[in-house]
Amino acid sequence: MQPILAFTNRVAPPWEMAVLQKLGGQIADCWARAEEAERRASEATDLAVRADHERAAKSWRHLARSYEFVESLERFLLDAERAKAAHARGRAICCPYCGRGMRLLGIEHELDSRDVFSIECIGCGHLEVIGAPTR
Numbered sequence: 001m002q003p004i005l006a007f008t009n010r011v012a013p014p015w016e017m018a019v020l021q022k023l024g025g026q027i028a029d030c031w032a033r034a035e036e037a038e039r040r041a042s043e044a045t046d047l048a049v050r051a052d053h054e055r056a057a058k059s060w061r062h063l064a065r066s067y068e069f070v071e072s073l074e075r076f077l078l079d080a081e082r083a084k085a086a087h088a089r090g091r092a093i094c095c096p097y098c099g100r101g102m103r104l105l106g107i108e109h110e111l112d113s114r115d116v117f118s119i120e121c122i123g124c125g126h127l128e129v130i131g132a133p134t135r
């Protein structure tokens, strides 16, 4: 029995998640360090030491915001890349295993609210069942 997958609930590939997770970790680390520097500044009795910690906190906050900007840019570029790839494929549905075209086997009407499409890969014979709301 081959696995049945729906195309609609696409999950980002592992490398995309890795890039965003790494940035997310760096951002959290910067905010934690900024917080730590602020705490040290508030505890410092020496004015020069306090100023040093405040400067450090400001730098960590600046770096955190820079990483947040890079992260938002990264997300934008990944979305653009995905949209471009979808456009290049047109509306054709390709097999997730071998990349060849899929042919329609049948459409079933389900509960007046959903159409269920059964499609088969012309290359490897992989079967997909896709549910779509009735228009």
Ligand SMILES: [Zn+2]
Pocket (backbone or CB within 6 Å): 095, 096, 097, 098, 099, 100, 121, 122, 123, 124, 125, 126
């Ligand atoms: Zn296939």
